Amino acid sequence: MPDSEYRDIRKLDLFAQMADDNFTSLMRGAYVQNFPAQIELITEGEPSDFLHIVVSGSVDLFSTWNGRETSMATVRPISTFILAATIKDAPYLMSARTLEKSRIALIPSQDVRAIFDSDSNFARAIVTELAQCYRSVIKAQKDLKLRTSLERLANYLLRQQRQTGGGAAFELDFEKRRLASVLGMTPENLSRAFKGLQPYGVTVTGTRISIDNQADLERFAKPNPLIDDFST
């Protein structure tokens, strides 16, 4: 693993406070691999052999049932995924596939569990990370249960706007079909939902979104930190 990557991973909240020895030992057992786009990295139901870290590129976490599929989350650098399965030594609940050419670090789950047992700083970091993940899913759940698809889209746009710096115009960070899946609707419906937001001053040109009337959109979307603020 190149030194710069090693240092980047070390800087992750999850690893930042742990003992040097333990980090080194974790990394000794780790692979780093380049994957092309659209490769299925893990499949739900399989045992969790590795904790994964997205070093570059991006990864889609998705689930299937009865021939249907839904996108649960997108993982972007630099962060980990399937920490809970690793810790519990339980089967993956979600599958993962690369969205683009990606570089992924794989740390054997049993190493993670072993060092978790011996390094209390690492254990604490894991707690914080898991609590964060838990709260994120709860927010997603509230979004899904309390809002219509139009409201979900409106709030998604406002979040995306904030995340890209707050300007009136910004780019969607993934293709619309997957945005639809993330938001829990069909692509056709997303198309119509974008139209439905026109009266509130939303203009769409390809992947470019322009919010022409911030106040109107916010009045409609009613964003709420207990749903939309991913940092707390």
Added chain:
Amino acid sequence: MPDSEYRDIRKLDLFAQMADDNFTSLMRGAYVQNFPAQIELITEGEPSDFLHIVVSGSVDLFSTWNGRETSMATVRPISTFILAATIKDAPYLMSARTLEKSRIALIPSQDVRAIFDSDSNFARAIVTELAQCYRSVIKAQKDLKLRTSLERLANYLLRQQRQTGGGAAFELDFEKRRLASVLGMTPENLSRAFKGLQPYGVTVTGTRISIDNQADLERFAKPNPLIDDFST
């Protein structure tokens, strides 16, 4: 706090492995209180001052937005709730109200955080608990995004059946209006959904459910451990 309750709490996975001193010190700062039914114990958005433990009775975790309300989960004895908020020292994401007369233990959040820092067995238990909670919400999320309301109800009934021992007939464990909310539908819709399951051999009499054709219902519901098995 009566001795028997003290011992029951001590037996919880979360506290079972921690040092005696630390447990005693946690409990010294704790209150135990009896609440009547329908009392709002915590309100979403408030700072998380206490980790709560349901000693007896039951508690509904729910959320609201824009005048709408949805039931997120039910907590039954003996377990804790809002652990993630306590650990992160972040605002509650859900409100909680007693469903019936309930006995609740309240442990000051700062005590939990302090002992979490010093007792690594406790920290480990918290990790396991959080990972469990996280995976439960992911399952709920999959249930919601991948299934229609009829399928959710069918699978709920099968889960409930298993949980009550597996017999063909069993009781619903809460009122239908709240079941509807948990399943993400309106009470009217739940009524119709029960009718919709009649062709698969489901009979409803008040809160009593009878599954007359197990195979048929399962063929329709297609239960999946990665969604419906809450133990992994």
Added chain:
DNA sequence: CTAGATGATTGACTTTTATCAATTGGTTTG
């Protein structure tokens, strides 16, 4: 026991969302 309250159900209707089919528009590739 009865009146009142509350939850459950039903019917009629509307809204929301999904499905299917066809078209558009851009991109890739032989």
Added chain:
DNA sequence: CAAACCAATTGATAAAAGTCAATCATCTAG
């Protein structure tokens, strides 16, 4: 360049779910 492909959009329709109002059933308080 043209064919092939694929995501996105659009229109027509169907299915799912929500809303509103009325009624029914159950339970409880006086």
